[in-house]
Amino acid sequence: MKRFLIFAALLYGFTLLGCTTNKEQSDAIDGRFVRITEKLSSHTVNDIIEDKLGYIWVATDRGLNKYNGYDYHNYFHTSNPHSLADNQVKTLLCDSRGIILVGTVLGLCHYTKEDRFEQVTLMDPLSPYIQAIHETAEGRIVVQTNTQLEIYDWDQRKRTIVPRSSHKLETPFCRTFSDKQGRVWIIYPDRIEWHDFDKGT
Numbered sequence: 001m002k003r004f005l006i007f008a009a010l011l012y013g014f015t016l017l018g019c020t021t022n023k024e025q026s027d028a029i030d031g032r033f034v035r036i037t038e039k040l041s042s043h044t045v046n047d048i049i050e051d052k053l054g055y056i057w058v059a060t061d062r063g064l065n066k067y068n069g070y071d072y073h074n075y076f077h078t079s080n081p082h083s084l085a086d087n088q089v090k091t092l093l094c095d096s097r098g099i100i101l102v103g104t105v106l107g108l109c110h111y112t113k114e115d116r117f118e119q120v121t122l123m124d125p126l127s128p129y130i131q132a133i134h135e136t137a138e139g140r141i142v143v144q145t146n147t148q149l150e151i152y153d154w155d156q157r158k159r160t161i162v163p164r165s166s167h168k169l170e171t172p173f174c175r176t177f178s179d180k181q182g183r184v185w186i187i188y189p190d191r192i193e194w195h196d197f198d199k200g201t
Contacts, residue, residue, distance in 0.1 A: 103130025
């Protein structure tokens with residue numbers, strides 16, 4: 001956690017430096033700071049998480065980055081079926097099982113121990129833009145696309161994520177989160193709703 005906070009502070013500082021002149025940057029940046037930031041695949045950062053092994057994952061508009069405290073491993077979308085769903089990575093989640101989920105503008109995937117990605121089949125493949133991912137108290141995965149909420153369970157035997165239920169959203173301009181009772185809350189511009197998918201409410 002300490003390393004995560006230091007990394008986030010350095011990344012924020014780099015973003016601020018992006019607004020200065022070249023001379024100000026050359027005066028302010030030391031060698032180590034440059035080595036940390038210059039290996040990011042993009043300086044447009046959308047999300048940052050720390051996994052259970054202490055690695056820092058950075059979602060950007062040009063790929064995904066894993067930082068081990070010394071250098072980066074950059075991940076991109078390629079013709080390989082085990083690459084990212086898309087290079088525009090918008091949101092990340094490390095769930096209670098330690099599994100890393102990656103939401104992009106063209107779909108959802110999860111990172112495997114083989115250092116590759118497995119694509120998750122969405123319930124609505126026509127709306128692949130992943131806006132948010134979070135986990136309920138029961139360990140279910142809530143995926144917010146631009147049209148609906150999709151609820152998934154993990155198949156522990158196959159280590160795959162499987163669909164459970166869905167809920168159409170009235171507008172993509174909303175926020176979602178889960179509480180300790182397992183309810184999913186939807187915050188619209190004009191109201192707040194909650195749903196208990198186990199009870200069908």
